[in-house]
Amino acid sequence: MSDTLEKIRKNVIEGRIDSEDEGFEGDMEGEPGVVELVQQALDEGISPSDILNKAVSPGMEEVGQRYENGEYLIPDMLAAAECVSEATEILEPMLLEGDVKTRGKFIIATVEDDLHDIGKNIVSTLLRGSGFEVEDLGVGVKADKIVQAVEEKKASHLGLSALLTTTMGHMEDIINLLKEKGLRDQVKVCVGGAPVSEDFAKKIGADVYGEDAFDAIHKLEKMS
Amino acid sequence: MQTNYRRATLVKPKKRMSDEQIRAIHEGSLQILNDPGVTCFNEHAADLYDKAGCKVTRADEGKNVWNVKITPQVIQETLTNIPEQVILGARNPDNKLLLDAEVPNVYFGTGSETNVFLKTEIKEYVSQDDSSKTMLYPEFIEERGSLKNLCTSAKLCNNLENVDFFIRNVNIQDEDITLENKDVNVFMAALMYMTKHVQAGVVDLSQLDQIIKMGEIIAGGKKEFKDNPLLSFITCVIKSPLQMVEDTTEKLITIAQKGVPVVISSSPQGGSTAPIQEEGIVSLINAEILAGIALAQIVNPGTPVLYGAVPVRARLDTLHDLYGAPEFIHYNADCIQMARHYGVPCYSSAGVGDAKVPGMQATIEKVFAQLEVAAAGAQYIHYAFGLLDKTNVFCPLQAVLDDAHVGKIRDMLRQPVFNEKDVADTAGQIKHTLTSSTKLFARYIRKARRKGLVTEPYPFESEEGKDEVLVKAHNRLEEILGSDGEKLDPASVDEIYKNIPGLLPRERFEL
Numbered sequence: 001m002s003d004t005l006e007k008i009r010k011n012v013i014e015g016r017i018d019s020e021d022e023g024f025e026g027d028m029e030g031e032p033g034v035v036e037l038v039q040q041a042l043d044e045g046i047s048p049s050d051i052l053n054k055a056v057s058p059g060m061e062e063v064g065q066r067y068e069n070g071e072y073l074i075p076d077m078l079a080a081a082e083c084v085s086e087a088t089e090i091l092e093p094m095l096l097e098g099d100v101k102t103r104g105k106f107i108i109a110t111v112e113d114d115l116h117d118i119g120k121n122i123v124s125t126l127l128r129g130s131g132f133e134v135e136d137l138g139v140g141v142k143a144d145k146i147v148q149a150v151e152e153k154k155a156s157h158l159g160l161s162a163l164l165t166t167t168m169g170h171m172e173d174i175i176n177l178l179k180e181k182g183l184r185d186q187v188k189v190c191v192g193g194a195p196v197s198e199d200f201a202k203k204i205g206a207d208v209y210g211e212d213a214f215d216a217i218h219k220l221e222k223m224s
Numbered sequence: 225m226q227t228n229y230r231r232a233t234l235v236k237p238k239k240r241m242s243d244e245q246i247r248a249i250h251e252g253s254l255q256i257l258n259d260p261g262v263t264c265f266n267e268h269a270a271d272l273y274d275k276a277g278c279k280v281t282r283a284d285e286g287k288n289v290w291n292v293k294i295t296p297q298v299i300q301e302t303l304t305n306i307p308e309q310v311i312l313g314a315r316n317p318d319n320k321l322l323l324d325a326e327v328p329n330v331y332f333g334t335g336s337e338t339n340v341f342l343k344t345e346i347k348e349y350v351s352q353d354d355s356s357k358t359m360l361y362p363e364f365i366e367e368r369g370s371l372k373n374l375c376t377s378a379k380l381c382n383n384l385e386n387v388d389f390f391i392r393n394v395n396i397q398d399e400d401i402t403l404e405n406k407d408v409n410v411f412m413a414a415l416m417y418m419t420k421h422v423q424a425g426v427v428d429l430s431q432l433d434q435i436i437k438m439g440e441i442i443a444g445g446k447k448e449f450k451d452n453p454l455l456s457f458i459t460c461v462i463k464s465p466l467q468m469v470e471d472t473t474e475k476l477i478t479i480a481q482k483g484v485p486v487v488i489s490s491s492p493q494g495g496s497t498a499p500i501q502e503e504g505i506v507s508l509i510n511a512e513i514l515a516g517i518a519l520a521q522i523v524n525p526g527t528p529v530l531y532g533a534v535p536v537r538a539r540l541d542t543l544h545d546l547y548g549a550p551e552f553i554h555y556n557a558d559c560i561q562m563a564r565h566y567g568v569p570c571y572s573s574a575g576v577g578d579a580k581v582p583g584m585q586a587t588i589e590k591v592f593a594q595l596e597v598a599a600a601g602a603q604y605i606h607y608a609f610g611l612l613d614k615t616n617v618f619c620p621l622q623a624v625l626d627d628a629h630v631g632k633i634r635d636m637l638r639q640p641v642f643n644e645k646d647v648a649d650t651a652g653q654i655k656h657t658l659t660s661s662t663k664l665f666a667r668y669i670r671k672a673r674r675k676g677l678v679t680e681p682y683p684f685e686s687e688e689g690k691d692e693v694l695v696k697a698h699n700r701l702e703e704i705l706g707s708d709g710e711k712l713d714p715a716s717v718d719e720i721y722k723n724i725p726g727l728l729p730r731e732r733f734e735l
Contacts (some may be wrong), residue, residue, distance in 0.1 A: 005429040015667055020656070024674050028598065084661075136661075153461035 003039045005055040008034060009089070012059025014102065015079025017086055034083040038090050048094040056087045060129050074214070081129030087117075088128060102133050103221075104156035106147045109137035112169035116163035119192060122213040123159060130217060132157070143174045150178065150187055156218070162193040162207075171196075172204040188223060192216055229322040230314075230388055230420070234328035237564070237601030245503075246565050249558070252507035254296045254513060261293035262466050262515050266473035269519055277311045288470070294515055303517040305525040308567045309722070310485050310678065312389065313452035315442055315712070316419035321389060321604075323530065323569035323630045328601025330451045330631050330637075332575075332594070333382055334623075335615075337425070340366050341373040342581075342612060342619035343393055344698055346471075360695045362621065364581055369394040369618070371401070371413055371728065378417035379703070379709040380620050381609060386625040386634065389421040390414055391458070391606050393618045398728075405726035407431035411438055411455060412645035412720065416733050418713045423487070429475050432457075434724050436484065441719045443711065453621055454483040458532065461519070464492035468519075475514060477560045480523040487571045488516035489532025490494040493545060494555065496538045502551070506558040509535050516567065530568040530571040530604060533559035546613050548562035548577040548589035556593075557600040564601065572602030575626055582622045582694055586612060590626060595633050624697045628683045635679045709735070 001009075011034045016023055018033040032040065034056075041051050045142045063080040066072040071143050106127050110117050127134045135148055150158055158178075162168040171191050191201050192210035201209035208223070210216025240247070258633060263283060264270045272278040272291035279293040302543055308325040345361040351357035367373065374394040381387045392410050401409060406427050412421045415438060426432055435455065443449040459476040463469050479486045489511040492498030498505040515532055520527045533554035539546040546552070563570035574597035577589025590608075598607055598702050607615070608630060612625030653668050672678050684700070686692035 015670065017667075021667075022671060024670060026671055026675075073669075073673075074672070075666040078662075078664065079667035079670060082662065085661075118664070121664060122666075125662055125664075 001054060002041075002044070002046060004044055005046065005051065008037045008041060008051065008055035009059040009062075012056055012083045013062050013085075015063075016085055017079075017083050024077060032210070034087050034088070038087050042094075048091040052087070052091055052095070056164060056182060057131070058086055060084050060157055064130075075121065077129075078125055081124070081125045085125060085128040100178055103131040104133070106132040106134045106157040106159060107137060107146065107153060107155040108134060108159035108161070109146050109161075110139040110142040110161045111146075111167050111174070112140055112142045113170070114162050114164055114167040114192070115139045116161070118163040119163075119213055123161075123192070123194055123210070126217050127159075127220075130221060132220075143170060143177050144175055147181055147183065148176045150183055151181065154160055155187055157188045159190045159192070159216070161191075162196065165195045168193065168195050168200070171206065175205050190216055190220060190222075228283055228318070230319045230331070231395070232321075232388070232603075233543045233598065233600055234329050234639060235328050235601050235637045236328055236639060237328045237560075238557070238599040239561060240554065240600065241561050244410070246561055249507050249510055249562060250501065250565065251710040252503070253511035254299060256507060257294040257299065257515060260291065260466065260708055262462075262468055264290045264292045264468040264473070265470040266450075266468055266477075268477055269468060271579035272519065272522050276518075280535050289561070292468075292515075294518055294548060298377055298518055298522075299514055302521045304584040305521045305547070305568055306517065306566070307526055307528050308569075309567050310528040311453070312421040312423075312485060313443070313449075313454040313469045314421045315415070317452060317712070319388075319420040321421055322429060323589075323603040325564060325569045325603070325635075327603075328564075329603060330598045330601065330605060331368045331388035331603060332386055332598075332605050332608040333421075334377075334387060334393045335390055335573075336393060336576075336611065337395045338611065338618040339369055339395050339397070339615075340614055340617045341369050342366055342375075342617050342622075344619070344621045344694075344701070346695055346698055359690075360692070362582075362694050362698060363716050364619075365619075368397050369593060370398050371396045371409060371732055373420040373618075374410065374413040375417055375733055376705065377610070377618060377620065377623075378414045379735060380623060380704055382418050382420060383704045383707065384609065386627045386630040387420065387609055389423060389604070389606075390418045391425040392422075395611065396597070400728060403428050403433075405497050405513070405728075408434050408438070408724055408726045409728055410520070411435050412422055412724075412727055413733060415439075415442060415455070416717070417709050417735075419710050422675060423458060424455075425458045425460070426475055426479075428586055429478060431726070432475070432478060432482075434726070436482065438720055438724055441723065442505055453485055456487070457520060458487040459516070460489045460491060460532075461516040462490045462599070464490060464497035464512065465508060466515075467534075468514060468515070472709065473519070476520060477523050480520040480527040483524060483527060484519065485528040485530070487530040487532040488513050488520060489534055489571065490516070491534035491536065493543075494535065494537035494551060496537070496543050500537060500551075502554050505535050505537075505555055506562070509555075509559060510562050511535055529568060530567065531559070531563035533572040534573045535559060546578060547593075548579070548585070551590075551643070553593050553596045556597050556602070560597070560602045568605060570602040571604045571606060572597050572600075574598070574605050574606045575608035575630075576615055578614060580613045582612070582625055582697075586622060587625070587629065591629050591633070593635065594630060596628075598633055600636055620627070620701055620705075621694065621698055624701045625684075625693070628697070632679075632682075641677075705735075
């Protein structure tokens with residue numbers, strides 16, 4: 001494997017997005033991070049799919065293993081996932097169809113009247129890191145806009161987040177609207193947020209309840 | 225010259241007493257030492273005090289009892305001779321301790337000499353109402369302290385991260401332990417498994433040289449032991465109030481002559497052998513410790529000593545010790561300030577309570593005291609691991625819990641270490657994060673964590689709806705006891721057996 005690809009892989013593992021990142025020991029500032037190295041790899045003529053499949057994804061897999069064995073915690077996972085996200089953003093326009101196997105198209109949003117988004121942002125980052133194409137619609141998104149996005153993007157997955165008992169009811173509205181539009185079978189619906197529960201998810205007809213970001217990812221990966 | 229010692233916890237000392245109160249206690253102690261003075265049952269000591277300029281009179285004609293009025297001048301001269309730094313060595317030199325009276329660098333260790341060793345077995349209990357509901361809970365089994373138990377304790381404490389020193393904490397009551405062989409076997413058990421500093425009292429003065437010889441063998445020679453005194457002694461010279469006991473006083477004199485570090489300790493009980501009022505017990509214990517320190521310095525100026533305060537208060541229903549009382553913390557905090565006032569490293573006490581088994585009472589009593597006494601800046605806090613039922617019981621499970629809690633206390637007391645540049649760096653972090661899509665600071669945790677600035681969750685965290693602390697701590701205990709210890713090398717063991725009489729057979733020290 002080329003030196004540059006190996007460096008990309010290592011920097012994904014270390015979660016170093018760019019040269020401003022000091023790295024674990026605090027002595028790496030100035031050294032190229034994933035963003036610079038991806039550009040360098042492209043300049044060297046390495047194909048975008050090779051960069052993704054031989055460096056970025058293997059790096060993230062290693063991170064996943066380190067998380068499983070307790071060596072890495074959430075901040076390490078997030079840092080690495082952010083690197084994957086940045087690398088994917090650079091490479092996506094250059095990738096040919098079929099170059100990359102995506103796990104699916106994921107629409108994610110915080111429901112209407114709700115501004116909370118920390119959990120949603122973490123899930124988005126991790127989803128990108130684990131190979132999903134993610135479109136984040138933001139916060140306070142009305143049901144019809146969410147369903148419209150599912151239809152237009154032909155999304156395979158929909159993630160809904162709410163942090164208030166007064167807003168979580170919109171999740172049921174969205175699922176009902178999907179049924180009305182004949183889209184319910186096209187999309188796996190995942191719900192989460194502090195007031196949401198397994199019972200609630202079952203009651204409204206959601207496919208997956210994520211107790212936290214990692215629980216959600218874990219369950220989604222099992223389903224893929 | 226060694227510059228790296230075992231890491232301690234540097235605190236910003238919490239001051240209970242004002243400067244005025246410290247002066248008042250000091251003057252009060254001087255007053256006590258002058259009138260009524262100390263009742264001394266040791267002729268040798270009486271003679272030494274006399275020669276040093278104290279007023280010594282025979283208290284009772286025909287009996288070996290003297291009244292010693294220790295003058296302020298003698299105390300003042302004593303204080304000029306005391307070394308402000310005491311180095312306590314260790315089998316592993318990385319575990320050497322530097323106790324500096326001027327620096328509130330806190331170490332935690334074990335003690336006292338308990339009679340009961342409390343073992344744990346995890347049992348499954350079934351609900352009488354619903355047999356599908358079960359829970360795991362420890363069953364506690366008492367054993368009289370034995371040589372094997374002391375070995376087990378030493379092995380355990382050697383592997384507990386927050387134990388900095390080991391004071392023998394099990395009274396070995398095997399049938400073949402006698403007055404004449406107890407000390408060598410106690411130290412052997414400790415030294416066999418302990419790579420940190422080892423300390424104990426001496427039961428029989430005739431064994432002192434043997435114990436020191438053991439230390440010299442392990443250190444690699446006389447000079448090496450002097451540079452690395454891997455063992456030291458505790459003397460409780462005074463029986464409160466103000467009575468210098470004959471045999472322990474002689475032990476102090478002998479130890480001081482040898483220049484080995486020694487704790488001068490006193491343990492009055494507020495309400496019985498001392499006033500219960502804070503000012504009363506503190507001025508009394510301070511006087512008693514000063515009397516002992518003075519004697520050590522008269523014998524051998526420059527003897528490395530620790531100011532050993534173990535004040536406690538009495539229960540009013542039984543007059544037994546009441547360690548879980550807030551007064552225990554008050555008395556100890558005051559003594560720590562007095563030690564600092566005199567420029568002597570302080571041997572203090574915390575982590576002992578009245579609870580009989582591990583649980584909520586034990587945790588509350590111990591943690592409050594450990595936190596407050598550490599915050600006061602005592603350099604050497606004993607009693608901190610494994611004690612239950614006052615100082616009667618050593619429980620290995622409790623020691624594992626105490627280790628976790630002392631770790632938390634160290635983290636709590638850690639001083640802020642940032643400067644202007646660090647603040648500017650985080651401003652940069654904030655600016656950078658606001659431009660990111662996630663607006664999360666999580667990635668910056670990594671460096672802070674690897675620098676040791678981010679604490680870990682409680683190590684025995686339970687699942688939702690359950691309290692599994694004791695079971696998880698027990699699992700940790702089993703893990704430690706099942707691991708290889710850092711046993712003393714066979715060559716040193718051979719040499720010790722060749723030179724030291726009275727040791728029980730080697731297999732008695734095997735675990």
